[in-house]
Amino acid sequence: MAQENPSVTRFREYIRIKSVQPDPDYNSCIEWVKEQAKEIGLEFDLIHFELQPGFAVVLTWKGSNPDLQALMLNSHMDVVPVNPSKWSHDPFDAIKDDDGKIFGRGTQDMKSVGVQHMEAVRNLKAQGYSPQRTVHITFVPDEEIGGTNGMAKFVETTEFKKLNVGFELDEGGPCPTEQFGLFYGERxxxxxxxxxxxxxxxxxxxxxxxxxxxxxxxxxxxxxxxxxxxxxxxxxxxxxxxxxxxxxxxxxxxxxxxxxxxxxxxxxxxxxxxxxxxxxxxxxxxxxxxxxxxxxxxxxxxxxxNPLIPETPINDENPWWRCFKRTCDELEMKLLPMICPGATDARFLRSKGIPAFGFSPMNYTPMLLHDNDEYLEEKIFLKGIDIFTKLVRNLTEESL
The missing domain is CATH 3.30.70.360 (Alpha-Beta Plaits)
Structure with missing residues (x-):
């Protein structure tokens, strides 16, 4: 039997942590992310909000030019509840079937993306790449119940302001066709x-x-x-x-x-x-x-x-969009820009005037967010790491 790709193994480990609402095991998530940061060689910071419940985990890869605005890669740790009787496999066993489908709550929404962010940086560091812009990989709680004790409070802290975020990537959604969905705004x-x-x-x-x-x-x-x-x-x-x-x-x-x-x-x-x-x-x-x-x-x-927040521009006047689009063109990816019909943590960044896109590189994937038998194919997951590796490299150059 062929040995499993280590990135897939780590993804399945993360899925097995039961960070399910209404009683998510955040402590185990934090410890697991901390171990990944140590292996990759990233700074780890656990930020508790003073006099308030809630927290944010920040992994930092410092750029050579700290004056440049940083790139933020965000994901949430929590997942929605399950009815195990409606699943073909235990939703927290991260079973991989013979077709390479990895079943588990959070495979699409959105633990896969959090792992892909870290794996992309792991790849770049192994390649000897040194970013000019700083990269912050963030993990927050409570997105599935409104983000009240997560990103909503995080963006109001002095710790967040010190990150000097210029652009954020957050969660998108799967697309059943060859296209890749891209959220540039929300209702x-x-x-x-x-x-x-x-x-x-x-x-x-x-x-x-x-x-x-x-x-x-x-x-x-x-x-x-x-x-x-x-x-x-x-x-x-x-x-x-x-x-x-x-x-x-x-x-x-x-x-x-x-x-x-x-x-x-x-x-x-x-x-x-x-x-x-x-x-x-x-x-x-x-x-x-x-x-x-x-x-x-x-x-x-x-x-x-909720406030009606202006969209992030998807035109040539936005340098982050130009770089993002150019990278996707180089990878021959067909983008499907859309306004998210629901809500994600990206809205809290946009409310501060920070451009943000929701992007989960999952094409040829049925939308199973919050559904039974949520899964992600191994090959789609690994392709997503390659996509983020290229995106992070291009987005951390001094000149966009």
């Missing part, structure tokens, strides 16, 4: 709880101005908007999902008993607001107009209202 999560009050009484009567009548108008308003946005994706191309705003009514609550007209109802509306032609002002105006047209005694509050 903003808005979740609204609407409270609707109306006239009540016995259900045997025709009471006017009820909360149910107002709810119907409210739902019609949001669903009409939903259809208009949905029509923009009539071709069914999900890669364009980030270019539109999705609207879904996700919760409806209320009522006292079967024969009483409810005096009050609540509804929750989930909106993912695209930066493509939308502004926060536009979104709020639309919400208020729908509520106003639905009737009186209707109020709303935000459960979540």
């Amino acid at each position: 903003a999560l808005w979740q609204i709880k609407v409270t609707i009050k109306g006239n009540t009484g016995h259900a045997l009567n025709f009471v006017e101005g009820t909360s149910v009548e107002k709810l119907q108008k409210l739902m019609n308003g949001f669903l009409t908007l939903r259809e208009k946005e949905k029509e923009k994706l009539s071709d069914g191309d999900v890669s364009r999902l980030g270019l539109v705003t999705t609207i879904n009514i996700t919760m409806i609550n209320g009522g006292l008993q079967p024969n009483v007209i409810p005096p009050e109802l609540t509804a929750v509306v989930d909106m993912r607001v695209t930066p493509n032609g939308w502004t926060e002002e536009k979104a709020e105006e639309i919400i208020e107009k729908i509520i106003e047209e639905s009737g009186s005694d209707i109020t709303y509050e935000f459960i979540n209202r």
Whole structure:
């Protein structure tokens, strides 16, 4: 039997660490990353946020010109929960089948990328390459539950500012075709709880101005908007999902008993607001107009209202994009730039004015993020290391 590539062995070791929400084993992750840093010859720093829960791990490869802005390669340690009964293999055994498929929670999202970052630097150091820009490989917690105790706090620290980050690479997603997905922006999560009050009484009567009548108008308003946005994706191309705003009514609550007209109802509306032609002002105006047209005694509050953050430019005015694109062209890679329909830690960098791309080099790979039987093929994983090796080399040159 052929000996396994050491990079694959390390990848499988990392998958076996159960950093699964809601009780992730971060300590084992940190110790494992620390050992990798020692083997590669990278500086290791564990940063705890003062007076707050949370942390960040930073591995540093110092460049010859510390005045240049640094390259940051980020990944998150946590993974989402699993239902083992729905898996063909134990989700934390990192089983590799005869076809080279490595099964495990986090193989796609996103432990593979964290390992690829380190393996790329390992390769470059073995080749005797010396970067001009400093490289920071970072590992953070809690991305899968919003990044509250991870990147959200990290970017506010003096330790982060000292890193002098000029550009960040974060998680992307797999692509089933020959293309490689590239996230250059993200939609903003808005979740609204609407409270609707109306006239009540016995259900045997025709009471006017009820909360149910107002709810119907409210739902019609949001669903009409939903259809208009949905029509923009009539071709069914999900890669364009980030270019539109999705609207879904996700919760409806209320009522006292079967024969009483409810005096009050609540509804929750989930909106993912695209930066493509939308502004926060536009979104709020639309919400208020729908509520106003639905009737009186209707109020709303935000459960979540994330800021709408400008995208990272993908044009020649952005030197990081020029270098990234040139490198991919040299490797004959076909990129599929898109706005991420969900959310990643990259948004916290963009909010600070730092350009960031989401990039996971996984083409010819079905999207199994958060799904059962999540896997990544060995050959795709190894190819991703080669891609990152070329990217890190080019992105750490003094002149982009």
